[in-house]
Amino acid sequence: EPEVTQTPSHQVTQMGQEVILRCVPISNHLYFYWYRQILGQKVEFLVSFYNNEISEKSEIFDDQFSVERPDGSNFTLKIRSTKLEDSAMYFCASTEFGTNEKLFFGSGTQLSVL
């Protein structure tokens, strides 16, 4: 079965540093998402992306966050100046047609901010 791939699997950074989390969605998918999960808690929506623009974003996705599809395959999440509370597992997901479809999740990037 096709997979969403994420790199790196673990990222450790110092508070205030910028990080870029990378994702390669499934090749024929058009809708992309970032979710995050703080240890032991629920999966929280950050942002959805379609046709090279943000479709919807949550209140968590403030000015420190940005997303980009720099080429035909990658989808990135940038956190400009990391805070301790940004420590979480970040999941990328994709779907083919968008609404009311199942999400295919990547294996996640565990971000630790020290």
Place this chain on the structure above:
Amino acid sequence: GQQVMQIPQYQHVQEGEDFTTYCNSSTTLSNIQWYKQRPGGHPVFLIQLVKSGEVKKQKRLTFQFGEAKKNSSLHITATQTTDVGTYFCAAHQLNTGTASKLTFGTGTRLQVTL
């Protein structure tokens, strides 16, 4: 915003016992999806329910969508150790646009022992 709650938060059963998790929304839902997350893993799609009162089965798993489309349940008959993980319901709000966000429930962690 939309709230999706699940109960119980945690359930520990002996192998062979049944298990049920309940999902409740503060708003009427377009559909409900269920995901399973193994320890250390990522959410994996199980099923989607769309119609009011819908019941679907997957082997030992039975999924129901409430008549009012505000609640759902997942029942596992005769649990096995392979059922261990956290079960999340997830919902799209009614009448949202494309690439709309999927709101995850708070999750129920299932532990199964021999």
